[in-house]
Amino acid sequence: MLRNRRRLGAWLLAAVVLVVVLVLYDADRTGVGDPKAAPPTTPSATLPGTAAPAPTTAAPSPSATPSPPAPPGTGEPSPTASATPCTSPGACGYPDADSTGPRIALERHDTGNMSVKKDGTVIKGWDIRGSLDIYANDVTVIDSRITSTNWWGINLRPGYSGLKVLHTTITAVPGKGPDNGGVNYAVSNMGGSSIEVGWCDISVFGNALSMGQGDLHDNYVHDLVAFRNQGGEWQHTDAVISGGGNKGRLTVRHNTLLNSTPVDKGATAAVGLFADTGVVSSVVVEDNWLAGGAYALYGGGPGATGIQVTGNVFSTQYHPASGAYGPVTAWNAGGAGNVWKNNRMSDGRPVEPAP
DSSP states (O other): OHHHHHHHHHHHHHHHHHHHHHHHHHHHHHTTTOTTOOOOOBOOOOOTTSOOOOOBSSOOOTTSOOOOOOOTTSOSOOOOTTSOOOOOTGGGTOOOTTTSSOSSOOEEEEEEEEEEOSTTOEEESEEEEEEEEEOSSSOEEESOEEEEOSSEEEEEOTTOOOOEEESOEEEEOTTOBTBTBBOOEEEEEOSSSOOEEESOEEEEOSEEEEOSSEEEESOEEEEEOOOBOTTSSBOOEEEEEEOSOOSSOEEEESOEEEEOOOGGGTEEEEEEEOOSSSOOEEEEEESOEEEESSEEEEEOOTTOEEEEEESOEEOOSSSTTSSSSEEEESOOTTSTTOEEESOEETTSOBOOOOO
């Protein structure tokens, strides 16, 4: 009898232990009682050129206050406040005074308005008081400074090619130029082929980089100076200007292009693609910081083809909509080969051209 009682007690104890084990297993399987069980965090998308925002742990409440509407022409409303704005060109990886201009000590040369007529000429380490008029092929200007009182800083004449302007500061003396005191073109390409302008610090000139074809990259264009031309009108100002009719490609990549000129004193664009002398075609505008002008970008007009505008930041540093009237105008959405993609305001809003 005593043996049977002990055996029964052992079976009851085993049953109790089994019940406890099953309860604990079920709790562990369903996550009940686990203080670490929580919804996974989902980081906000990081916009190009911005720091990664702090992750959030929950979706916004449906009752949250909606973002204010975007200005006309800027596409969708602002993203949530977790998107960090791109505050300045240098802070966001775009060219500025620290990353452009000469890298070596300079020697002063009072050249006046100098003509270069020898093929393959290299000008390096010169601090030029004057301008360069290029009547030669394959000329290179590098690690230099040009302070002009002429129509231009550097001008490539028709029939010549191969010009390179690298790591150079190109500026002028306001009020001392020939166009009623103004100066017009920092670099002008009148030749029949592409030229390269890279890592240059450019200021003062009304239309800083003027050409239908070329490779413009890593430049800092700023502080354009308004002036009345010889006709008595305010000179139109553009950081980059192309008049159309080009036979080659114009590439504008990774530049800081600023036009702070007031609209009532001639401001036109940061990048102006105009059909002044022919149809605009074969232009790449990629990964630039654009600000100012009546519109920051003029897109070429109704006949424009092969225009690729991708990955640019339209800065609000002068106007809430980048340009005084908006970020972009004259965009031909139906033109063959025209691409508009991944362009945004510096505060994160996507930019889409008006229909």
